[in-house]
Amino acid sequence: MRTMRRLLATPEGAVGLALLACLALVALFAPVLSPGDPLRIAGRALTTPFSDPAFPLGTDRLGRDVLAGLIHGARTSLAVGLAAAAAALAMGLCVGLAAGFAGGLLDEALMRMVDAFQIVPGFLLALAFVSVVGPSVPVVVLAIALGAWADPARLTRAQVLSVRERDYVAAARVAGMHPVEIAVREILPNVLPPVLALSAIIVAAAILTEAALSFLGLGDPNVVTWGSMIAEGRNVLRSSPWLSIFPGIALVLTVVGVYLLGEGLTRALSGRRAAA
Amino acid sequence: MTLLVAEGLCKRYAAGRGVTALDGVSLHLSPGETLGLAGASGSGKSTLARVLTRLAEPDTGSIRFAGEDWLALSGAPLRRRRARMQMVFQDVLGAFNPRATVASALEDPLRIHAVVPKGERAREVAALLDRVGLPAAYAGRSIREVSGGERQRIAIARAIATHPALIVLDEAVSALDVSVREKILELLVTLQEERGIAYLFVSHDLSVLAAVAHRIAVMEAGRIVETGPTSRVIADPQSPAARALVRAVPRLVIE
Ligand SMILES: Nc1ncnc2c1ncn2[C@@H]1O[C@H](COP(=O)(O)OP(=O)(O)OP(=O)(O)O)[C@@H](O)[C@H]1O
Ligand SMILES: [Mg+2]
Numbered sequence: 001m002r003t004m005r006r007l008l009a010t011p012e013g014a015v016g017l018a019l020l021a022c023l024a025l026v027a028l029f030a031p032v033l034s035p036g037d038p039l040r041i042a043g044r045a046l047t048t049p050f051s052d053p054a055f056p057l058g059t060d061r062l063g064r065d066v067l068a069g070l071i072h073g074a075r076t077s078l079a080v081g082l083a084a085a086a087a088a089l090a091m092g093l094c095v096g097l098a099a100g101f102a103g104g105l106l107d108e109a110l111m112r113m114v115d116a117f118q119i120v121p122g123f124l125l126a127l128a129f130v131s132v133v134g135p136s137v138p139v140v141v142l143a144i145a146l147g148a149w150a151d152p153a154r155l156t157r158a159q160v161l162s163v164r165e166r167d168y169v170a171a172a173r174v175a176g177m178h179p180v181e182i183a184v185r186e187i188l189p190n191v192l193p194p195v196l197a198l199s200a201i202i203v204a205a206a207i208l209t210e211a212a213l214s215f216l217g218l219g220d221p222n223v224v225t226w227g228s229m230i231a232e233g234r235n236v237l238r239s240s241p242w243l244s245i246f247p248g249i250a251l252v253l254t255v256v257g258v259y260l261l262g263e264g265l266t267r268a269l270s271g272r273r274a275a276a
Numbered sequence: 277m278t279l280l281v282a283e284g285l286c287k288r289y290a291a292g293r294g295v296t297a298l299d300g301v302s303l304h305l306s307p308g309e310t311l312g313l314a315g316a317s318g319s320g321k322s323t324l325a326r327v328l329t330r331l332a333e334p335d336t337g338s339i340r341f342a343g344e345d346w347l348a349l350s351g352a353p354l355r356r357r358r359a360r361m362q363m364v365f366q367d368v369l370g371a372f373n374p375r376a377t378v379a380s381a382l383e384d385p386l387r388i389h390a391v392v393p394k395g396e397r398a399r400e401v402a403a404l405l406d407r408v409g410l411p412a413a414y415a416g417r418s419i420r421e422v423s424g425g426e427r428q429r430i431a432i433a434r435a436i437a438t439h440p441a442l443i444v445l446d447e448a449v450s451a452l453d454v455s456v457r458e459k460i461l462e463l464l465v466t467l468q469e470e471r472g473i474a475y476l477f478v479s480h481d482l483s484v485l486a487a488v489a490h491r492i493a494v495m496e497a498g499r500i501v502e503t504g505p506t507s508r509v510i511a512d513p514q515s516p517a518a519r520a521l522v523r524a525v526p527r528l529v530i531e
Contacts, residue, residue: 175384
């Protein structure tokens with residue numbers, strides 16, 4: 001609760017939270033706000049925005065409602081972004097903790113694997129993975145996570161190595177605490193916060209990667225995404241630029257919102273530490 | 277009978293070109309005695325403290341503590357015996373988990389070594405706080421909400437919780453104000469008189485050791501170069517290292 005108040009006290013946090021709260025509400029209530037399949041042909045093709053009250057943001061080449069696409073696209077973007085980031089963080093934490101605690105050969109092996117994944121650009125990895133396995137939402141989530149878990153893994157390991165050298169860990173050993181209890185109670189809780197602080201960047205990157213995959217036609221063809229809408233609008237970019245501009249704006253607002261919220265959270269948490 | 281006998285302790289760190297942190301250190305300590313360990317920065321004092329408390333393993337050498345081969349112990353038997361040898365650290369904040377409360381910091385050793393039955397832990401925490409001169413109400417506070425001097429009192433309470441025979445203090449008062457420092461030293465001396473605890477008191481500051489130590493050992497480059505009764509080492513230092521330490525103590529000169 002105190003963190004929440006501090007978060008709202010930072011301008012980044014307040015703006016970011018407001019943006020994301022709106023988006024989350026839209027995503028959550030998409031079926032209510034815009035009932036029916038957003039991919040169905042709803043009216044005349046290429047209706048200009050603000051000209052027909054039935055289609056406030058116009059229609060695309062096939063006569064699909066742009067606003068409905070945006071609303072349902074928010075669902076895909078947020079869901080895929082969050083799921084991919086959660087998967088990447090979970091993978092990174094597991095690998096980083098194993099490497100940091102075990103040390104020795106396992107550490108070497110795991111970290112060479114992390115190196116391998118870090119050298120290949122995440123987007124190429126996702127691209128290759130989806131091309132091979134085929135586009136569907138779970139595959140896209142996994143593909144994005146594969147390209148994003150290396151950073152949290154490396155940070156987790158570094159944190160474990162640094163925290164385990166602190167005096168309070170030595171004090172716990174001197175007190176005769178069991179090594180498992182030391183790992184779970186003394187080290188782990190102090191390893192997590194900086195790694196979780198990465199999550200905003202990972203979510204933002206995951207949303208962008210999802211959009212890029214969809215833009216290249218590698219998203220799930222059965223759901224609307226902002227990326228596929230931008231790609232669709234590109235064909236008529238000269239005559240009807242709004243088809244690409246509206247989903248583009250939605251994408252930018254989402255990523256900026258996530259980023260601001262992350263900044264705000266970091267400041268709120270570090271503020272708490274400094275004030276204590 | 278001696279409480280602690282260390283012989284020929286050596287420890288090299290492989291980092292860089294290799295550092296010999298301990299180079300054949302031998303020492304002994306009787307029950308209820310304070311051995312002051314002095315020496316310049318990097319002379320190996322902390323390494324010796326860590327080796328004696330089994331936070332680091334020596335390359336060679338032997339340690340007998342309370343009649344047992346201390347280096348032969350490991351696992352659960354070592355963890356049990358740790359009740360008898362405790363440690364107080366220099367960094368008064370770093371020695372506590374940032375999430376700890378005063379109560380949780382003191383309850384850990386009581387729980388691990390089953391010093392008192394579970395139902396009496398809270399009362400024992402209050403008794404420990406009282407013993408180091410802090411109000412029992414501090415138990416509910418976060419470790420971050422008490423001052424540095426109070427925190428070091430809590431560290432001492434944590435160290436005496438398991439009724440140790442020896443407490444290793446690594447620069448335990450170096451981070452504290454002079455006024456606070458004197459109070460903590462007084463507390464340590466009283467505790468020693470009451471409970472017969474032996475101290476290995478590491479400090480680079482001879483004026484601190486002069487107040488608490490019965491004997492002083494001076495380290496230089498991983499070796500003990502001089503040992504003797506406190507008054508003798510301070511009044512008549514034999515080694516260059518000891519002389520440098522004596523010179524480093526500021527003296528008030530009134531003209
Ligand atoms: N973990 C380590 N890895 C490598 N070298 C180390 C390590 N710990 C200590 N050393 C080295 O061992 C030597 C002795 O260090 P130690 O910390 O024991 O000195 P000290 O007498 O406690 O110094 P100070 O008064 O500054 O605390 C130093 O040269 C130090 O650089
Ligand atoms: Mg030291």
